[in-house]
């Protein structure tokens with residue numbers, strides 16, 4: 375018991391974890407004084423060379439938890455790769471996440487001489503092919519582009535010593551599991567495999583069982599539970615009043631930087647335009663935007679030039695931007711776990727955050743599923759369903775059709791957020807009268823931007 379306590383106390387600094395001096399220096403420049411719980415647990419396991427399953431949400435410091443031991447091994451000459459090969463491979467579900475991981479690799483390796491490359495879709499492959507031609511220590515890739523370049527012979531995984539699958543549950547949501555299995559099959563049998571996931575659905579467990587050997591399992595927060603520092607609330611807002619309500623919320627003084635989640639790409643575009651028309655600088659980020667547009671939107675958001683990002687789930691997950699004070703769920707997600715990921719965009723790195731979800735009468739079933747998952751109810755909305763008079767007017771056939779759309783009955787629809795499905799169908803507005811919004815929302819986009827620094831206090835620009 376005493377030994378255990380002493381060991382725990384010993385893991386309080388990065389120094390205790392045995393990381394190389396050059397890495398410690400980089401962490402000190404970053405201002406990291408202590409390892410986060412996931413780092414304290416996973417760094418020793420990774421340094422041992424053991425396979426590992428890490429259950430952790432984004433915002434817990436999990437990127438450093440696998441990048442730091444990789445860098446340590448590189449410093450110690452553990453993996454070096456020949457032409458077209460990589461010593462370590464990190465697979466991420468989205469381009470944005472891959473870019474962020476690459477940035478973290480560069481940050482943490484600033485005092486080490488290593489090579490790294492990024493392979494992602496949406497841009498021409500020529501430069502990427504060149505970047506791996508002479509072999510790299512760390513390769514960060516999204517599955518599609520990696521497979522393309524493997525197919526053309528530009529990249530080979532035959533010398534890869536360690537592979538990390540990051541955000542495995544999102545890989546599942548995005549339909550990447552078959553690609554991951556094909557990629558894993560091409561890796562050497564003797565390797566270290568690490569899988570990170572915020573949740574552990576059956577398919578991820580089975581992926582881990584097929585490709586990991588006797589993995590250590592570490593977990594830092596109960597799967598699917600949102601972090602405590604987020605102040606969550608749900609507002610019952612009829613669909614037709616959501617835009618006005620959103621403007622009110624975003625105009626409040628305490629909103630510094632906000633991500634607004636819309637369910638569809640088209641909806642995200644329209645909403646961003648509506649906000650711009652209302653004098654709130656906003657941009658949309660989703661899968662239909664070119665990689666350049668996505669990166670520009672993200673850069674504007676990070677710099678504070680664009681304080682509001684309207685996002686769909688696929689483009690937004692894994693986005694790590696400090697100082698996101700608010701997340702607004704303009705529409706509730708169809709898959710309850712997505713709620714947890716969305717709200718995790720705020721309250722990152724030990725800060726606090728606010729998550730506000732709008733709930734139209736047609737979204738009650740989705741809210742119920744979220745409440746069940748996170749183990750709490752939202753009194754503002756709970757109980758409304760039974761009292762809502764529009765329910766009794768709906769035809770039974772319609773009702774069942776709608777609830778199927780929102781539910782999880784068909785697992786193939788997990789990814790529908792980016793496929794343009796609107797859970798609402800035609801709104802039933804018998805009792806909740808919509809406010810007119812002046813039809814402004816269909817207007818052409820105004821490419822007006824806030825002056826950086828000028829909108830921090832209040833996102834609303836003078837019209």
Ligand code: AMP
Pocket residue numbers: 405406407408409410413431432433434435436437438694696722723
């Ligand atoms: P991640 O979960 O990897 O996306 O990291 C979330 C945020 O935590 C990032 O902004 C990191 O820079 C930050 N971070 C990671 N590790 C630490 C640490 N030990 N101390 C302070 N901040 C950290």
